[in-house]
Amino acid sequence: MDRRSGDDTGRIEAFSDGVFAIAITLLVIEIGVPHMNDAPLGATLFGELADQWPSYLAYVISFLQIGVIWANHHNRFRFIVRSDHGLLFLNILFLMCVAFIPFPTALLAEYLGETTTESATAGIVYAGSLMVTAFFFTLLWLYVAGSRRLLDQSLDLTIIRAMTRRYVLGMLFYILAFAISFVSLAASLVLLVVLALLFILPEASERTPERPSRRSQRRIR
């Protein structure tokens, strides 16, 4: 099994990166060009464009989310040096969530400016989709951290535990954002943006002083 490792995680990363890059770039498709023929009399194109603010907002929020998930996925795979079928399967389920994000984004864009009931539903589905994505990401990490043989053996157990805490904590905040979405869409979206900005900050493990590791050798190729 060992013989396929390095290359295998490499190709899983490359495939995942492809899915991330496409999902993030497809987000723009949900922004429709306003058709002046359907617009009320006296409407200007500028006004119609301004009325589409929910589309731009949904685009920005989702772009941030997928961008940050990508950065975290990437950071995790730097520590994963081996692959097995469980990891492969969990990663496919995780990517299934990531590639799905353009749909709740389009939903949010469509209904953010509508009646309270509809925008609430859209917000709940949106926050829920991100929560499920965070759940599978955490599951992926717990699986890898649990069966340590997939991890770089030179990794400190304290670092692994710090990461587990980080992801479980993040997971709890995504659950919180989902819960809040039932009460206030705006508060939920703000929390999601804050979460994205927090997750782009350096991890504890990256603030520790450098130390030579097997990783640096893996990077040479």
Add this chain to the structure above:
Amino acid sequence: MDRRSGDDTGRIEAFSDGVFAIAITLLVIEIGVPHMNDAPLGATLFGELADQWPSYLAYVISFLQIGVIWANHHNRFRFIVRSDHGLLFLNILFLMCVAFIPFPTALLAEYLGETTTESATAGIVYAGSLMVTAFFFTLLWLYVAGSRRLLDQSLDLTIIRAMTRRYVLGMLFYILAFAISFVSLAASLVLLVVLALLFILPEASERTPERPSRRSQRRIR
């Protein structure tokens, strides 16, 4: 001819991975945002979203299928160390099937909840598309296994035969799923999901004890 090998299969893999990643991510496009203006009076957005369950189901099944086909394609190319024009051509035909999958998926999503005749037609086309994809994948493998010079020379003939059995058997089950789709759409879809889950399991060759091989050296670069 030898001089292009390693690099060539590498670029065929990279191109194929791109097609896989795009086809799998395009699946989400078939899920449309429900338009409340067209909805019957009294309908809620939540209800309309729930009514779209065929779209989500089709998304999940196709994502699994393409994900598993990708994993198998990837596993096969680990053993292919040389490329020729036959392989190049068969791989293009195979990718033509993979990139086509979003269409039968959209068809299934549209008609899964409709009248029996229409959902049956959609199911037959769906199972048929996957069967044809499996057929070209098997053909690709038979071509490579037949002209062994494209394979890693250190591969045991028993391993090659085990793989051939695996793919021919899988092919037969895809034919079965296609046949069943004429009788029961649900049974056909269940079989397709089971097949995907089975094909993500480790192969016989991967359960054998490790042994040094030329492959491990190829991975170094």
Add this chain to the structure above:
Amino acid sequence: MDRRSGDDTGRIEAFSDGVFAIAITLLVIEIGVPHMNDAPLGATLFGELADQWPSYLAYVISFLQIGVIWANHHNRFRFIVRSDHGLLFLNILFLMCVAFIPFPTALLAEYLGETTTESATAGIVYAGSLMVTAFFFTLLWLYVAGSRRLLDQSLDLTIIRAMTRRYVLGMLFYILAFAISFVSLAASLVLLVVLALLFILPEASERTPERPSRRSQRRIR
């Protein structure tokens, strides 16, 4: 300038491969799911699907075309070891043609089964688009072959000339297919398919006996 070469052609190839993979996978988007609500009374889904044969045909032909153009682009870049701004610019123009192909494909799919005038127009635009693509590919090669410093210095002049002949000849046949499209759409499409199948055949240079070259060393990394 030399210092950026190897890496530069590598990244141009990777970017080009991305464009090829996306353009080829986007082709499926032009195949619409038939809507039974709009269908005439008594129509079956199977019948409506069968009526869409122009879409499937256009998909297959364009997939072959882009697949073969990809293979040829790839084969050419194996000989290009240096990049300059002219090459970069010509390659962007060439990719602009490749990424455009989904549009004439959709046009052909829409009008292939329609009145003679309209299907003729669609066929002319289709053959014309492929002709312009072939033109920029030939231009790219002539530029590279002309300023030989971009090429692998170990390449025989006879091989370079054989390739130039191959591309100029191919170019002439694409012009022929364009000319024929004014008279017979079917004949033009047949010629385009034959051209694709011919261009997937081994090149003269690949049939010559192996000889060690600088290329094999470049492949090591």
Add this chain to the structure above:
Amino acid sequence: MDRRSGDDTGRIEAFSDGVFAIAITLLVIEIGVPHMNDAPLGATLFGELADQWPSYLAYVISFLQIGVIWANHHNRFRFIVRSDHGLLFLNILFLMCVAFIPFPTALLAEYLGETTTESATAGIVYAGSLMVTAFFFTLLWLYVAGSRRLLDQSLDLTIIRAMTRRYVLGMLFYILAFAISFVSLAASLVLLVVLALLFILPEASERTPERPSRRSQRRIR
């Protein structure tokens, strides 16, 4: 922090390249196939296609813009040998602008041939989007150039300053194109095309005589 560098910029580049390749290839989606059923009596398909000239023009201009931005992004990352969270974040914001370009392109395509007010609005949004993209690109460079530790240490300060001048100057011209778009759409578009063509020219640093550098060694892998 150092231990992740080389690989990290590599994966940032690969992800960015994916976004560039997808955004540039999605541009073709905005070109719709004309529907003859909606066309006025006596209209020909050829005439309807010719009437779509704004779509083709918008496609060509945006393809050039994204192609040139890609080339410049690529050239810059050749000098960036380390990554940190600021760079990661600024790059995500920059890609957010790049991936957005298909939307103003579709807007321009839709309204370029319409009434003066609407085409002016579309032109202002288009030039504005490119200006914001240029702004984030310049910001990215200023960040990297400011904290020189992310840069190849062998880079001359004069080269860094020449690049800073180049980007700040380019930025000013994009602001100019935006300002002009309020007066004349045509003049603004011409300036944008000229800017793209200028930015594809060799940089000052590339015209200096070759000298061995750490970069050439990085390229070996």
